[in-house]
Amino acid sequence: MRVVMFGYQTWGHRTLRALLDSEHDVVLVVTHPKSEHAYEKIWSDSVADLATEHGVPVVIRNRPDDEELFARLKEADPDIIVANNWRTWIPPHIYNLPRHGTLNIHDSLLPKYAGFSPLIWALINGEQEVGVTAHMMDEVLDAGDIVQQRAVPVGPKDTATDLFHKTVDLIAPVTIGALDQIASGQAEFTRQDRSQASFFHKRAEEDIRIDWTWPAEALERLVRAQSAPYPSAFTFHRGKRLEVLSAVVSEGRYGGTPGRVFYREGDGVVIVAGADARTGRNHGLALTRVRTEDGRELPATEYFTSMGGYLTSRP
Template sequence: MKAVVFAYHNVGVRCLKVLLARGVDVALVVTHEDNPSETIWFESVAALCREHGIPTVTPADPRSPELFERIKTLQPDFIFSFYYRHMLAPELLALAKHGAYNMHGSLLPKYRGRVPVNWAVLHGETETGATLHEMTAKPDAGAIIGQSAVPILPDDTAYEVFGKLTVAAEQTLWNALPDLLAGHAPKLPNELAKGSYFGGRTPEDGRIDWSQNAQNVYNLYRAVAPPYPGAFTQIGDRTFVIGKARLAATTPPDLPLGLAVVDNCVFGVCGDGLALRITELLVDGAPVSPSQLQQYLS
């Protein structure tokens, strides 16, 4: 079986390795150029393709006529998308003789759309996973081929959950692929009414509203903790990013909302009177000590 694969990020690397291990002929991989303004903390699909001698292209727009014609010439049996960041046009999907399939980072139909891991952590979910599904014109709306669930523990950051999700994606594809290649994979309904669609997030979405309760602020920290841009607050013209934190077991009394220093410890005091105990606070990527923060607060 011949496949064209659209892939990026760790999920792209691991799922591409699964295809190769299962004997799929990967005729072409479409990936992204790394963005120099983005923190690249993940593995490289392009590097994996170089290692295996797989042809690779990085078009700015996957809707380009040149890419369409190249894929049409290849006559793929399957098209796969593994954390590729653009939607694929229906006419492109139709080139796959036996179907086009995407690996999504949630338990569909929940958290359709962009950055599903971050949204799940932000909303305090205790479980998420990976779903292999048919691609349609509407994002994350096609029939479900397979799913694997992973837990979200109370102190897990999105980065930690993404590591679990990558394994879940690998397992889901590994388990589903034999039936998919044989043409008798199950197709389960993707009941869209039981979930919601979420859009992308920007660094500004990490701004902390200290009037919220401590659990919500903590969930925000966990959802965007480094290597993501981070939950942040400002004092004057300085931006402080929370690098590491936990919910405080006890909160010193009579503290104003926001950052505070007590007994050489940094707290983030929230609207319900509870706080985060912040063990790493960053300015311009460099740690700030409690005594330094106290000077900014004075």
């Protein structure tokens, strides 16, 4: 089939690579300009460079809503558009233009975790598996009929970076498998159960600020979700920013006020956590490695020279 590809960052790059390695003909690529957004500089393999290396025409747009782009698309005469990690709304006159419509590749197990940063949100929320979905695009974001979907398990120590590497390898088989189904003439696919749908916003600094009223189990997942190269989860100690690089849920249960620097346990320093910490029924979060405001990384047991005081969400 004649394919136009809309995509960005490593997800789009992997999609384009799969298309170039397939029997399908990539006739045009549309991608975004480079961004300085913290999350968009991560996994930033260039779709434009890969297309150019293979002699595929490239159009760069923030939004796909101008007449010049529409004319280029009509001229390309695609059988299908394939999109992955396209960051802005694609209007109906574009996604309905190809003979077979538009296939979107999304890194979650739809209908859950539509929208942005699905792997990070899923890890924070303790999901047991994550995956990649190929679905037909319609007027509701990430809501169209599912053509193919594959899942991988979330391990107890997996970081968001681990999950990225697990799921990015699913892009090629899911994309090409879905295209093969469509090329074979299949036109009826699996409708999403919209009662199970959830939609998540882009992540920003506020989303990595530690709230000590969260349960320790959720905070431990937040720390893993914000693994390098993502920005680290952070808190404040004595008015200065302190990044938490690694942590575990404490073995013991600790009572008191959320955020209290309380007790040395093993290789960590336990911080009281949970909205109901006063009951003494909660585990704490044992910080094991931290980074100070001036960039020093050190074990938490070296940073906290004495117990007492509080970690806070604000200076």
